[in-house]
Amino acid sequence: FLTNQTNQTKRGGTKGDKGPLLRVLGTLFLIALVTGAMLACMGAMYIKVVIMPDVGLNLSSFSPDLTSTIYYTDPGTDEQVPLQNLHGRENRQWVEYQDIPQNLVNAAIAIEDKRFYKHNGVDWIGTTNGVLSMFTGKNIRGGSTITQQLIKNLTKEDQVTVKRKIKEIFRALEFEDNYDKEEILEWYLNYIYLGEGCNGVYTASYVYFGKNVSDLTLAECASLIGITNNPSLYNPYRNQEGNRNRQLTILAAMLDQGKITKEEHDAAVAQELVFARGEDTTREWEAYSY
Numbered sequence: 001f002l003t004n005q006t007n008q009t010k011r012g013g014t015k016g017d018k019g020p021l022l023r024v025l026g027t028l029f030l031i032a033l034v035t036g037a038m039l040a041c042m043g044a045m046y047i048k049v050v051i052m053p054d055v056g057l058n059l060s061s062f063s064p065d066l067t068s069t070i071y072y073t074d075p076g077t078d079e080q081v082p083l084q085n086l087h088g089r090e091n092r093q094w095v096e097y098q099d100i101p102q103n104l105v106n107a108a109i110a111i112e113d114k115r116f117y118k119h120n121g122v123d124w125i126g127t128t129n130g131v132l133s134m135f136t137g138k139n140i141r142g143g144s145t146i147t148q149q150l151i152k153n154l155t156k157e158d159q160v161t162v163k164r165k166i167k168e169i170f171r172a173l174e175f176e177d178n179y180d181k182e183e184i185l186e187w188y189l190n191y192i193y194l195g196e197g198c199n200g201v202y203t204a205s206y207v208y209f210g211k212n213v214s215d216l217t218l219a220e221c222a223s224l225i226g227i228t229n230n231p232s233l234y235n236p237y238r239n240q241e242g243n244r245n246r247q248l249t250i251l252a253a254m255l256d257q258g259k260i261t262k263e264e265h266d267a268a269v270a271q272e273l274v275f276a277r278g279e280d281t282t283r284e285w286e287a288y289s290y
Helices: 001-053 102-113 124-136 146-155 162-178 181-191 201-209 218-227 240-256 262-270
Strands: 068-073 082-085 274-279 284-289
Touching: 102 146, 102 181, 102 240, 102 262, 146 162, 146 181, 162 262, 201 218, 201 274, 218 240, 218 262, 240 262
Parallel strands: none
Antiparallel strands: 068 082, 274 284
16 A cells, blocks of 8 residues: 555656646747747848838949940041040940850859859858858858849948848849849849959950950850959969969869860860950950960
8 A cells, every 4th residue: 555655656746747847848938939929020020121122223223334445447448446445443345145155154153153043043052051151150251143243243232241131132032033044144244353454254355365255265264254253363364373273163163064065174174275465455465375
């Protein structure tokens, strides 16, 4: 009898001990749930009131600073011949998407935004990795799509703040609702800075290779796109080895993503690049090579 009574007391004590613990856990869960709901509501209100009113971007509102060309009439042929290019703060000549080599487009996508055709303005995989890197103390840059980079270039907003990043994300989502991928690529490639005072791929093609952008080879496309990541570091006139390494990285990425064949990759790697320095298409070019 005493043994049975003792066992019952123990079982009853066990039940009594679990009750307060479950109530504490339940209370903590409810507090977390209510707090999460409140934070979510505050976040939604912040986005609605602070972020969304400033999200819309219209390309017609931006006027690129374009280079002007002075022509003269050739007395022998009566043809208009370029004499000199004049530019203000930015040295840029616009090139239409259809005149941009596909290899140049593919090189940009391969190294800057490999899921460009799959996302709707924001690469959530890259963004998540960027957030995780931030919490681990690593480089928090990265994760920005070509669309987001274009928006940053257009607005000149590059502050490292949570507010700017959130606004950039919502802008990118709306931007891709209004503009197709080709328009975004055309503006991106005409806006990127490529060192040596070159804004956009048209001007850079002449400054680095002395030729029209439509005539660039695969090897030259990879070299040119490689500059934009860090124009000071990958400028071939200042650091040919750095540019070469970046070019090889881009060619490898293009091969890995199926944008070029193994034969095209190997031929581009083997091509000797000749750099032709100049300020415009009418002046003498000084050749450099590696």
